[in-house]
Amino acid sequence: MRLLKLVPDDTNIGFLRWRNIAVGLSVVMILASIALVVIRGLNFGVDFAGGLMMEVRFEQEARLDELRSTVNSAGAGSASIQTFGDANTVSIRLPLPPGDEAAVQRVVAQVQDTIRAKSPDASFRRTETVSGKVSGELVNAGAVAILFAMIGISIYIWFRFEWQFGVGALFALLHDVALTMGFFAVTQIEFDLNIVAAILTIVGYSLNDTIVVYDRVRENLRKYRKMGMAELLDLSLNETLPRTIVTSLTMIIALATLVFFGGSVLFGFSITMLLGIIIGTYSSIFIAAPILIWLGVGPQSFLAQSASAETRLNPKSRSERPGA
Structure with a gap:
């Protein structure tokens, strides 16, 4: 019996060809979301409004x-x-x-x-x-929790990879949080502590997806040192695409069920998570990866010392993509 594969092994989608359009659209959506939050505001629940x-x-x-x-x-x-x-x-x-x-x-x-x-x-x-005092404290605590989660995550990625990866992850997380907040400004769905918990969960999920992509990028930078950066990113994204699709699709099915059948108590949390999974998957592919090119990431910068050492030891050695 053959195993079901949602993504064929020979998948080769050129994600990076749309990087300028995708990032430009994301920047516009981030600015629009911030403007909506400022102009329309959020429909704070009793937790925050008092x-x-x-x-x-x-x-x-x-x-x-x-x-x-x-x-x-x-x-x-x-x-x-x-x-x-x-x-x-x-x-x-x-x-x-x-x-x-x-x-x-x-x-x-x-x-x-x-x-x-x-x-x-x-x-x-x-x-x-x-009370008004308690609600004000909750607003500050919620904002600080989201901010420090994003900063802490970026510092972690910085030390695990390079500073460019930390900047890319931070921008992707900013994209996810901003668009989620813009959604609440448009729909005026009640914004309470459950939504803050959902946003923090989205940050964690998006980070996990981004790290998987970044880890494969780092591996491929060591293997294919003569490959162009855009081609290498496309290769890395296609290699991690089956994992991304299966994980996201599983979460979407579960959350869609909660949205339609979970009742009013779980609706806000469920719709936030559902939207966040979709946005987080998009940002891992079209935001976190392409931004590495603009930040100057390449085999010569990320693995400069190890590459130089290998070249001195074996000048004829080179790693190229099979069939390239």
Whole structure:
């Protein structure tokens, strides 16, 4: 019985021929994502924004305008209301009332009674409260976690390979995080601590994929010292392509299942991971690899000392790609 191969052994795709278009498009998308985050902002959940959040489900499709008027009539402050997962479930966010826990519970009970009076079919799934001080600390901690993860990863790759590889990995990670943040700015999906965890997971996955490619590039630099850099990168990408496709496809199938059947609680995390896997796979192929050419990586720079030593010992020795 023959084994199923998603990528044939003789695959030879010229990825590097599209490097200028791919990197140019990525730069535009990064700038657009940053602009969207600045202009539109993120729909911070209670974890980051602070305040009172209530998740309510109705038997019929929720009418947001009527519900907003109903909640505002309760006198608990201006409400921010949006659908959550499906048209029958809504998320209601209110400013945190002054006072102790008893004051918060009074506001919760008042809002719930007001909604039930208009919509007896309403069911309240959960209620969360976060103070402004705690939310501010969480925002800072989340940003610092993502930033230091990216910097630490780049330093690791720098010491494992060369500084050019660290720069390439950092740019690829910046690409992945920026596009993910831009997605949240466009869709206004609630951004909470679960999303920060998903982004950190994306950083780790993208790094793993990039290191696999970089490791094969390093091996091929030792084997094919007369090969052009673009050709060598294409060879390395095609050699690692089966692993990339199988790993990414497996993750995509699992995450797509969670997106459609995992429910509203897992939706934000699942859609972030799904998008991140796709973006991370793209960046490992079209961003992390081509940037090495512009940073001047080649056999003469990466293995200059070892190559010189081998040449002195055996001037006639050379490693060339078979059939080249």
